[in-house]
Amino acid sequence: MTDQELIEGIKRHDRIAIRQLVDQYQKKVIKTAYYFLGNMEDAEDLSQEIFLEIMESIKKFRKEASFTTWVYRITVNKSLNKIRKDKRRAIISSLESVFHSPQGKGANHLAIPSPCCFPFEEQEKRALLYQAIGRLPENQRIAFVLQKFEEQSYKEIAEVMSMSLSSIESLIHRAKMNLQKRLLPHFSEYSKK
Amino acid sequence: MVCADMKKNLFGYLEDKLPADVQCAFEEHLQSCKSCSEIVSECISFEKLISKEKTTVPNTFAGTRILQRLESELESRNYHRRINHLRFLQPALITFSLILALFIGFLIGRENGLNVRPEGVNKVQTENLKSYLFISDFIDEEQTLLSNK
Numbered sequence: 001m002t003d004q005e006l007i008e009g010i011k012r013h014d015r016i017a018i019r020q021l022v023d024q025y026q027k028k029v030i031k032t033a034y035y036f037l038g039n040m041e042d043a044e045d046l047s048q049e050i051f052l053e054i055m056e057s058i059k060k061f062r063k064e065a066s067f068t069t070w071v072y073r074i075t076v077n078k079s080l081n082k083i084r085k086d087k088r089r090a091i092i093s094s095l096e097s098v099f100h101s102p103q104g105k106g107a108n109h110l111a112i113p114s115p116c117c118f119p120f121e122e123q124e125k126r127a128l129l130y131q132a133i134g135r136l137p138e139n140q141r142i143a144f145v146l147q148k149f150e151e152q153s154y155k156e157i158a159e160v161m162s163m164s165l166s167s168i169e170s171l172i173h174r175a176k177m178n179l180q181k182r183l184l185p186h187f188s189e190y191s192k193k
Numbered sequence: 194m195v196c197a198d199m200k201k202n203l204f205g206y207l208e209d210k211l212p213a214d215v216q217c218a219f220e221e222h223l224q225s226c227k228s229c230s231e232i233v234s235e236c237i238s239f240e241k242l243i244s245k246e247k248t249t250v251p252n253t254f255a256g257t258r259i260l261q262r263l264e265s266e267l268e269s270r271n272y273h274r275r276i277n278h279l280r281f282l283q284p285a286l287i288t289f290s291l292i293l294a295l296f297i298g299f300l301i302g303r304e305n306g307l308n309v310r311p312e313g314v315n316k317v318q319t320e321n322l323k324s325y326l327f328i329s330d331f332i333d334e335e336q337t338l339l340s341n342k
Contacts, residue, residue, distance in 0.1 A: 030251040044255045048262040176204045
């Protein structure tokens with residue numbers, strides 16, 4: 001099934017086309033969401049919302065970019081929205097815990113939950129990496145994740161982000177410099193251990 | 194090369210994108226500077242971590258769950274669409290059924306209501322009763338006839 005046939009099928013809510021869409025894009029969608037969220041369960045849950053969004057807004061797809069790029073765009077936007085929502089929720093619940101708990105300690109909901117398959121030191125490093133990525137400005141984060149984890153070319157990233165190639169290059173360079181700045185102090189801590 | 198240059202070229206080194214001469218200088222510096230070589234080894238371990246993250250595979254049932262969610266959403270949408278049609282037709286249906294009920298009531302009333310005759314009363318008795326009830330009308334009519342004469 002070509003992209004065009006797939007799009008027409010989704011517009012008609014054709015079950016075969018929907019199945020094809022899920023089969024073809026589920027891995028890409030889930031993994032991209034995972035690189036932003038740092039948690040596979042959240043990424044899998046979010047992927048359902050992403051596919052629903054694809055179905056809902058397929059009529060708005062104007063074929064200016066490829067279908068894959070459009071799917072990436074929705075995935076990135078949905079992931080960033082979820083991060084924003086979670087942050088807001090974490091702030092509210094930490095404020096609530098400050099006012100309600102006798103000790104006045106807020107829980108740290110921003111910590112990245114680590115899969116149990118990683119050894120402890122690696123879990124720590126993983127949390128550190130995702131926290132550092134999470135603190136990057138949004139544009140830098142998108143560009144870095146798509147380049148480093150998704151191994152997309154600068155051109156593909158430029159299409160997803162609707163930016164010029166040179167802006168993407170500079171975004172990725174700045175993202176790397178920022179990450180270096182944030183991670184280097186931790187490296188010295190590790191090397192002291 | 195000094196430590197500041199090492200930091201500047203760190204990502205280039207990790208991604209193997211340094212020119213040959215800079216790479217040589219970089220590696221020479223690492224051999225002589227312990228802290229820089231530790232930083233680089235930490236960076237390499239982060240690169241390995243990223244590579245490991247890339248191999249993470251989603252749950253095999255994730256696709257099935259997505260499909261189930263999409264199908265249930267489609268079904269509920271179709272149901273709501275049907276309900277919405279009914280909701281649109283509801284006032285029209287109610288008005289139509291009221292009008293129909295009134296019309297049927299009117300027809301039944303017209304058929305039976307005007308020819309009501311109690312059981313056991315014959316036509317003559319009915320005529321007598323009518324003349325008794327509307328006697329004043331008869332008197333009026335007689336008077337008008339007499340005055341005309």
